[in-house]
Amino acid sequence: MRFIFSKKCLEYGSPEHPESPERVNLIFKFLKSRGIEFEKPPICEEKDILKVHTKGLLESVKNEDFFDPDTPTLSGIYEYARRAAGGAILAAEISLAEDTGFSIMRPPGHHATKGSLGGFCYFNNMAIAAKKFNKKTAVLDIDCHHGNGSENIFQGDEKVLYVSLHRYGFFYPGSGGESNGNIRNYPLSFGIGENEYIETLKQALKEIDNFAPELIGISVGFDTYKLDPVGGLGLEITSYKKIGELIRELNRPIFYLLEGGYSSDISKCMEQFIGNG
Numbered sequence: 001m002r003f004i005f006s007k008k009c010l011e012y013g014s015p016e017h018p019e020s021p022e023r024v025n026l027i028f029k030f031l032k033s034r035g036i037e038f039e040k041p042p043i044c045e046e047k048d049i050l051k052v053h054t055k056g057l058l059e060s061v062k063n064e065d066f067f068d069p070d071t072p073t074l075s076g077i078y079e080y081a082r083r084a085a086g087g088a089i090l091a092a093e094i095s096l097a098e099d100t101g102f103s104i105m106r107p108p109g110h111h112a113t114k115g116s117l118g119g120f121c122y123f124n125n126m127a128i129a130a131k132k133f134n135k136k137t138a139v140l141d142i143d144c145h146h147g148n149g150s151e152n153i154f155q156g157d158e159k160v161l162y163v164s165l166h167r168y169g170f171f172y173p174g175s176g177g178e179s180n181g182n183i184r185n186y187p188l189s190f191g192i193g194e195n196e197y198i199e200t201l202k203q204a205l206k207e208i209d210n211f212a213p214e215l216i217g218i219s220v221g222f223d224t225y226k227l228d229p230v231g232g233l234g235l236e237i238t239s240y241k242k243i244g245e246l247i248r249e250l251n252r253p254i255f256y257l258l259e260g261g262y263s264s265d266i267s268k269c270m271e272q273f274i275g276n277g
């Protein structure tokens with residue numbers, strides 16, 4: 001497994017915001033302690049962003065001319081967002097070249113729709129990577145929140161199957177209650193716990209296997225952890241070991257992108273998830 005990271009993604013944001021630099025720094029420090037060397041993400045080109053997003057969204061991020069209560073207008077955010085998108089592209093490229101790429105860059109991406117940012121996300125990193133290579137792609141989103149942005153972008157795209165397991169019911173962003181065409185949603189109740197989660201994941205993985213994708217992108221969120229201050233689906237730290245193993249059993253080119261996860265145990269969840277990777 002090859003990891004993509006640049007310390008530049010820790011330069012922005014506040015420790016008070018749930019999507020703080022420290023959450024990614026914890027993962028970085030853990031991987032570094034294992035002796036892992038990181039690959040630097042390239043800056044995503046505008047043309048690759050425009051395959052997914054409207055010119056209006058690109059310009060508003062570039063000009064820092066937007067307002068969203070969760071997704072702050074920060075100095076230089078356009079470059080930070082493009083670096084996270086570039087990390088996603090590199091992760092997919094690595095996986096298509098018969099290794100496995102995992103980008104731990106921030107900001108995350110799965111709440112960014114074609115034309116709007118939100119939920120700490122500016123550009124949809126997963127969608128940008130998927131559209132770049134134009135392969136038959138399955139996206140599995142295991143963040144606690146529904147990837148409303150990814151659904152919006154992938155809806156009706158015959159080359160993509162989007163599958164999401166997420167907390168549903170009085171929970172952000174409120175979408176993902178039903179499946180529709182190439183969008184397969186598994187809405188789950190708060191605190192369901194490992195057994196039910198794993199059973200649902202097995203069904204989701206079967207659907208992905210039946211789709212026979214050439215490439216699989218995983219939107220990885222650790223906010224399903226039982227002590228996560230934002231999410232919570234009752235998962236234990238050790239649940240991520242089982243989740244990681246089941247995903248690897250797909251035995252196809254898989255790349256991974258970090259989405260959410262806000263507890264101080266995030267690096268322990270990561271350690272379980274990647275196994276010996």
Ligand SMILES: [Zn+2]
Binds near residue numbers: 260
């Ligand atoms: Zn989340």
